[in-house]
Amino acid sequence: MFTMKDWVGGARCVLSKGLCCLLARALPALILLGTLSCDSSSSPSSNSDPTDRTLVVLYTNDEHGWIEEVPETDGAAKLMGLWRGVEEFSETGDYLVLSGGDNWTGPAISTWFEGESTVAVMNTMGYAASAIGNHEFDFTVDGLRERIAQADFPFLSANIRLRGSSAIPDFATPFAIKNVNGIRVGMVGLTTTSTPWTTFPTYVEDFDFIPYSDALLEWVPQVWGAGADVVIVMGHMCYDEMIPLLPTARSLGVSVLSGCQCNELVGEVRDGVALVVGGWRFADYGRVEISFNE
Numbered sequence: 001m002f003t004m005k006d007w008v009g010g011a012r013c014v015l016s017k018g019l020c021c022l023l024a025r026a027l028p029a030l031i032l033l034g035t036l037s038c039d040s041s042s043s044p045s046s047n048s049d050p051t052d053r054t055l056v057v058l059y060t061n062d063e064h065g066w067i068e069e070v071p072e073t074d075g076a077a078k079l080m081g082l083w084r085g086v087e088e089f090s091e092t093g094d095y096l097v098l099s100g101g102d103n104w105t106g107p108a109i110s111t112w113f114e115g116e117s118t119v120a121v122m123n124t125m126g127y128a129a130s131a132i133g134n135h136e137f138d139f140t141v142d143g144l145r146e147r148i149a150q151a152d153f154p155f156l157s158a159n160i161r162l163r164g165s166s167a168i169p170d171f172a173t174p175f176a177i178k179n180v181n182g183i184r185v186g187m188v189g190l191t192t193t194s195t196p197w198t199t200f201p202t203y204v205e206d207f208d209f210i211p212y213s214d215a216l217l218e219w220v221p222q223v224w225g226a227g228a229d230v231v232i233v234m235g236h237m238c239y240d241e242m243i244p245l246l247p248t249a250r251s252l253g254v255s256v257l258s259g260c261q262c263n264e265l266v267g268e269v270r271d272g273v274a275l276v277v278g279g280w281r282f283a284d285y286g287r288v289e290i291s292f293n294e
C-alpha cells in the first residue's frame with residue numbers, strides 16, 4: 001500500500017480552453033496517477049473557485065479478465081479496495097470509471113465464460129464506458145452483442161464501419177456523454193486498426209476499421225454539438241499510435257487521449273493533450289481529476 005507521499009515526478013501544462021493538468025506516477029505500486037483541472041481562465045490557479053465542479057476519472061485498460069488475485073496480479077477486488085482507500089471512491093461520488101478495452105480473454109475464469117464474468121465484475125465496479133478492443137471480438141460479434149446487452153455501460157467505437165460503406169454496425173456506439181457533478185463528459189471510443197489480424201480474422205471480415213483521425217474528425221464535433229464540456233478519447237491503440245494522432249486531437253479540443261493495447265504505463269502531456277495509458281490486468285490505473293468552471 002502506498003500513500004500520497006509516494007507520488008513522484010509530474011508535469012504541469014496548459015491545455016485547450018484554459019485546461020491545465022498535473023500528471024504523476026505513484027511508487028512503488030507503479031500505479032499511474034494524474035490530475036486535470038479545468039478553468040475558464042487560460043492559466044492554472046492554486047486557489048479553487050467555490051463554483052468549481054470536480055470529478056475524478058479512474059481509467060484501466062487491457063484488463064483481459066484478470067479479475068481474481070493470482071501470483072501475476074492482485075485482481076479487481078484489490079484494485080477496488082485501493083480506489084476506496086486511496087481515491088475515496090464511492091458509487092455515488094463524483095467519479096467516472098472508464099476502460100480502454102480488451103476487457104476479456106486471458107485466464108480461464110474469463111475465457112471459459114466468454115467475458116461474462118469480467119463484465120459482471122466491471123458492472124459491480126461501476127464502469128461508465130469501455131472502448132471496443134480487438135479482443136472484444138474473440139467470441140464472435142454475437143458474443144460481443146451478448147456482453148453489450150449484459151453491461152451496465154456502453155461499448156464505444158467511432159471507427160468501425162460495415163465493409164465498403166460508411167454505415168456503423170449496430171453494436172458500435174461512437175460516443176456517449178455522462179453528466180458527473182454537473183460536468184458533461186463526452187467519451188469517444190476508437191478500436192485498433194490492427195483488429196483484422198489481432199483477433200480471429202473471419203469474425204471481423206464484414207467490417208472496416210477506418211483511420212483514427214478520420215473518425216475523430218467526424219465524431220468529436222458531434223460530441224461538442226451534443227453539449228459536452230470536456231472530451232475524452234478512449235483509444236484502443238499503443239502509445240506510438242497516439243503521438244501522430246495528437247495534432248488532430250488538439251485541433252478538435254480533446255483534453256485527454258487514453259491508450260491501450262501494448263501494456264504500457266504512460267502519463268504525460270504533449271501539445272496540450274494529456275496522454276494516459278494504465279498498464280493492464282487490473283494491476284494499474286490512470287487517474288485524471290477534472291474541475292470545471294464555466
